Amino acid sequence: MRKISLNQDAEYLKNEQYQDSGNLNARAELHRRFSSNKSGWHPWVLQQMALSPNCRVLECGCGPGWLWRDQLDKLPAGCDITLTDFSPGMVAEAENALSSTGPNFHFETADIQSLRFADNSFDVVVANHMLYHVPDRSRALAEVRRVLRPDGRFIAATNGRDHMRELGEFSRILLSEKEGQSLARRREQVSSAFSLENGQGRLAAYFKRVSLHLYEDSLEVTEAAPLLAYAASTMGGAEILNAELTALAEGWIESEIQRKGAVHITKSSGLFIAQD
Ligand SMILES: C[S@@+](CC[C@H](N)C(=O)[O-])C[C@H]1O[C@@H](n2cnc3c(N)ncnc32)[C@H](O)[C@@H]1O
Numbered sequence: 001m002r003k004i005s006l007n008q009d010a011e012y013l014k015n016e017q018y019q020d021s022g023n024l025n026a027r028a029e030l031h032r033r034f035s036s037n038k039s040g041w042h043p044w045v046l047q048q049m050a051l052s053p054n055c056r057v058l059e060c061g062c063g064p065g066w067l068w069r070d071q072l073d074k075l076p077a078g079c080d081i082t083l084t085d086f087s088p089g090m091v092a093e094a095e096n097a098l099s100s101t102g103p104n105f106h107f108e109t110a111d112i113q114s115l116r117f118a119d120n121s122f123d124v125v126v127a128n129h130m131l132y133h134v135p136d137r138s139r140a141l142a143e144v145r146r147v148l149r150p151d152g153r154f155i156a157a158t159n160g161r162d163h164m165r166e167l168g169e170f171s172r173i174l175l176s177e178k179e180g181q182s183l184a185r186r187r188e189q190v191s192s193a194f195s196l197e198n199g200q201g202r203l204a205a206y207f208k209r210v211s212l213h214l215y216e217d218s219l220e221v222t223e224a225a226p227l228l229a230y231a232a233s234t235m236g237g238a239e240i241l242n243a244e245l246t247a248l249a250e251g252w253i254e255s256e257i258q259r260k261g262a263v264h265i266t267k268s269s270g271l272f273i274a275q276d
Contacts, residue, residue: 004135005186005189006186006235006236007132007133007186007189007190007193007235008133008134008135008189008193010086010111010135012235013086013087013133014086014087014088017235018063018085018087018089018090019087019089020064020087020089020090020093021063021064021089021090021093022233023233023234024063024064024233025233026226026229026230026232026233027230027233027234028066029226029229029230030219030221030226030227030229030230031219033223033226034219034220034221034222034226034262035217035218035219035267036217036218036219036220037215037216037217037218041215041217041269042066042067042070042071043071043074044215045067045126045128045155045157045271046067046071046074048155048213048271048273049124049126049153049155051075051076051079051124052076052123053076053077053078053079054076054077054078054079054080055076055078055079055080055123055124056079056080056082056121056122056123056124057079057080057081057082057122057123057124057125057126058081058082058084058115058117058121058122058124058125058126058147059081059082059083059084059125059126059127059128060084060085060110060112060115060125060126060127060130060140060144061084061085061086061112061127061128061129061130061131061133062083062084062085062090062091062094062128063085063090063093063094063128064090064093064094064097065083065093065094065095065097065098067126067128068081068083068098068103068105069097069098072101072102072103075103078104079103079104080104080106081103081104081105081106082105082106082107082108082117082122083095083098083105083106083107083108084107084108084109084110084112084115085109085110086109086110086111086112087109088109091107091108091109094107095107112127112130112131112134112140112143112144113134113135113136113139113140113143114139114143115143115144115146115147117147118147119146119147120147120148120149120150120152121147121148121149122147122148122149122152123148123149123151123152123153124148124152124153124154124155125144125147125148125152125153125154125155126154126155126156126157127144127154127155127156127157128155128157128271129157129158129159131156131158131193131194131199132158132159132190132191132193132194132195133193134193134194137193137194137202138205141202141203141205141206142206144206145206145207150276151275151276152275153273153274153275154203154207154272154273154274154275155271155272155273155274156194156199156203156271156272156274157269157270157271157272158194158195158196158199158269158270158271158272159190159191159195159196159268159269160191160195160196160197160268160269160270161191161195161196161197161268162266162268163191163266163267163268163269164219164265164266164267165266166263166264166265166266167230167231167265168183168184168187170249170252170253171183171231172184173252179240182236183236183240186235186236196212196214196268196269196270199212199272200212200272203272203274206274207274207275207276208275208276209274209275209276210272210273210274211272211273212270212271212272213270213271213272213273214269214270215267215269215270215271217267217269218264218265218266218267219263219264219265219267220262220263220264220265221253221257221262221263221264221265222257222261222262222263223257224249224250224253224254224257225250227253227263228241228246228249228250228253231249232246
């Protein structure tokens with residue numbers, strides 16, 4: 001039997017990594033403070049979605065609802081937006097933040113592999129940085145296709161192979177060979193599941209037209225603590241980063257910042273627009 005990787009282990013994802021927005025917050029904070037592209041990921045995604053008035057939208061794997069929270073004034077009139085995630089904690093956070101805002105939001109705990117919505121229910125479905133967590137991607141994409149109207153659009157955002165690649169390089173310097181290999185394997189599992197490099201092929205089985213749109217960005221990090229918090233928030237990161245290793249990593253990051261002014265980290269993110 002195929003062993004499920006931590007990255008696609010539903011129990012670990014729902015009960016630990018994404019039980020609430022704590023881990024995502026640590027990662028978002030690094031991006032928020034040190035990204036070179038100041039226009040921001042969520043405004044860019046919303047722009048790419050090109051929503052029209054009265055459209056019906058489904059978000060799968062919505063997390064705490066960040067895509068919508070600061071962009072309510074940009075939503076066309078009459079949009080009806082259903083936010084879903086398989087983590088009840090995430091759905092609760094999204095609901096707390098958005099239920100009283102005015103636009104027509106609905107909230108539901110749902111796994112993208114098995115949606116309860118009727119065929120042809122939505123004009124747009126969005127999956128922002130979540131398809132690489134889904135073990136049965138074929139089932140998920142068949143579900144997305146089913147609930148989308150024939151002329152609907154699927155927006156699937158993900159990372160490329162090189163996203164945050166320097167973190168892998170730093171860990172090779174700081175970790176034992178075995179720990180370094182296990183982190184490298186985890187990165188490979190995520191990018192082999194659904195990435196900027198292989199997403200087009202994965203989506204082409206369900207949609208006639210698939211286009212790739214890239215978001216230009218990088219990180220120029222000038223403080224050690226947020227980078228360490230990011231590393232600790234990743235899958236398995238907190239177990240590896242014990243007190244001794246954290247102190248070692250902190251010293252190393254600070255000396256890099258002193259030497260170069262900032263630690264440069266590559267970002268590789270974007271999205272596919274899939275439609276018939
Ligand atoms: C990396 S987070 C992204 C959250 C949000 N889309 C964002 O970008 O801020 C991945 C989210 O997908 C959810 N998720 C993972 N597998 C899922 C599945 N099979 N069905 C629905 N949600 C899932 C997780 O609970 C988590 O909230």
